[in-house]
Amino acid sequence: MSDKKISGAGLRGQSAGDTALCTVGQSGSGLTYCGYDISDLADNATFEEVAYLLFNGELPTRGELAEYKAELLAMRDIPKALKEVLKLIPKDTHPMDVMRTGCSFLGNIEPEVDFSEQNKAANRLLAAFPAIMCYWYKFSHDGVEIDCTSEEESLGGHFLRLLNGESPSAQHERVMDVSLILYAEHEFNASTFTARVCASTLSDMFSCITGAIGTLRGPLHGGANEAAMDMIQKFTSPADAKEKMAGMLERKEKIMGFGHAIYRTSDPRNVIIKAWSEKLAAENGDTSLYDISVACEEFMWDTKKLFCNADFFHASTYNYMGIPTKLFTPIFVCSRLTGWAAHVMEQRSNNRIIRPSADYTGAEPRTVKPISER
Ligand SMILES: CC(=O)SCCNC(=O)CCNC(=O)[C@H](O)C(C)(C)COP(=O)(O)OP(=O)(O)OC[C@H]1O[C@@H](n2cnc3c(N)ncnc32)[C@H](O)[C@@H]1OP(=O)(O)O
Numbered sequence: 001m002s003d004k005k006i007s008g009a010g011l012r013g014q015s016a017g018d019t020a021l022c023t024v025g026q027s028g029s030g031l032t033y034c035g036y037d038i039s040d041l042a043d044n045a046t047f048e049e050v051a052y053l054l055f056n057g058e059l060p061t062r063g064e065l066a067e068y069k070a071e072l073l074a075m076r077d078i079p080k081a082l083k084e085v086l087k088l089i090p091k092d093t094h095p096m097d098v099m100r101t102g103c104s105f106l107g108n109i110e111p112e113v114d115f116s117e118q119n120k121a122a123n124r125l126l127a128a129f130p131a132i133m134c135y136w137y138k139f140s141h142d143g144v145e146i147d148c149t150s151e152e153e154s155l156g157g158h159f160l161r162l163l164n165g166e167s168p169s170a171q172h173e174r175v176m177d178v179s180l181i182l183y184a185e186h187e188f189n190a191s192t193f194t195a196r197v198c199a200s201t202l203s204d205m206f207s208c209i210t211g212a213i214g215t216l217r218g219p220l221h222g223g224a225n226e227a228a229m230d231m232i233q234k235f236t237s238p239a240d241a242k243e244k245m246a247g248m249l250e251r252k253e254k255i256m257g258f259g260h261a262i263y264r265t266s267d268p269r270n271v272i273i274k275a276w277s278e279k280l281a282a283e284n285g286d287t288s289l290y291d292i293s294v295a296c297e298e299f300m301w302d303t304k305k306l307f308c309n310a311d312f313f314h315a316s317t318y319n320y321m322g323i324p325t326k327l328f329t330p331i332f333v334c335s336r337l338t339g340w341a342a343h344v345m346e347q348r349s350n351n352r353i354i355r356p357s358a359d360y361t362g363a364e365p366r367t368v369k370p371i372s373e374r
């Protein structure tokens with residue numbers, strides 16, 4: 001697969017516009033946000049700094065960061081009307097549909113009136129998404145109406161606090177922070193492109209993000225972290241994993257969490273999240289899920305030259321932190337919102353409606369026969 005030409009269906013290999021936000025597969029370890037390598041950001045920045053970077057083009061100073069974090073902290077709670085809507089959504093609804101509805105409804109009651117409010121709208125969603133997810137989850141699953149505020153310093157810590165009702169350990173807070181950094185931005189991926197197409201019609205921020213959530217939901221995109229978890233938890237050992245994966249490949253099934261539309265030999269986010277998965281496995285004392293995941297990685301590379309994308313080791317990482325599988329993709333939303341919103345702003349700053357052409361493959365020109373003659 002490494003020598004496969006990037007062309008053909010799915011607009012692969014075609015440039016669909018300019019961006020100053022991100023490069024994928026070009027320099028450094030292969031992923032940069034506004035010129036910063038992803039491994040540098042994962043080692044030396046926080047998610048709030050990355051959000052600020054994507055929205056403003058520069059990393060914040062100490063003062064700017066403190067101000068930004070205070071602004072986000074003040075916007076974490078969600079309105080009563082939104083809580084009432086979330087309470088109506090059944091327990092067996094997919095949480096991505098909850099995120100989509102939550103985002104859309106917030107746009108009903110706190111609309112972006114004009115583009116001068118775009119940063120406010122983006123920051124509001126960034127601050128409120130953990131509450132939308134956890135309020136619905138805790139109410140529908142445990143019948144508990146949680147307090148959606150917290151004094152946790154980071155958004156990652158805030159999410160874990162709402163989910164578990166207690167402050168996370170420093171290690172878990174940092175893992176969540178790194179995970180949010182890794183998922184924040186990725187150039188013209190399918191969900192971001194959705195957001196940009198919507199933005200190009202001069203639609204509002206909430207519509208752009210709602211559409212992007214629907215696109216991220218699919219298992220070929222963000223939904224792969226959940227699908228990978230469903231798969232690895234069926235494997236009983238590394239040997240069992242290899243045997244069952246061989247069967248899946250024989251049946252021409254897609255193995256979720258492997259392969260990528262742009263990267264050819266590795267996804268730079270994998271090595272970072274994999275290292276955290278290993279640390280959490282050691283902390284947990286039961287390394288079997290990590291060992292199984294490593295066996296999957298080896299098997300897929302040896303047999304198909306397919307590598308883990310960002311999603312694969314996120315599955316074991318989140319599982320080791322006790323996060324329910326169905327919340328994996330919504331966490332991706334909490335992070336990627338930053339990339340989506342930054343692309344909406346960028347599209348608006350130099351807009352032309354996105355409207356490609358199609359090659360027609362249908363019937364030759366013909367006339368309508370009266371219905372009595374058909
Ligand atoms: C954060 C993210 O969104 S990362 C992506 C998450 N998605 C997944 O993990 C889903 C599983 N992976 C896939 O379906 C694909 O690799 C995608 C959607 C990510 C990329 O799709 P494409 O760009 O079409 O893949 P690509 O052209 O590299 O595929 C090459 C070949 O490898 C096969 N292949 C690619 N990924 C996989 C996989 N995970 N399992 C089995 N076979 C695969 C393809 O079927 C294709 O075979 P073919 O040439 O016989 O048709």
Ligand SMILES: O=C([O-])CC(=O)C(=O)O
Nearest residue numbers: 185186188189190261310
């Ligand atoms: O770029 C892509 O096609 C998918 C991806 O990895 C992402 O959105 O993070």
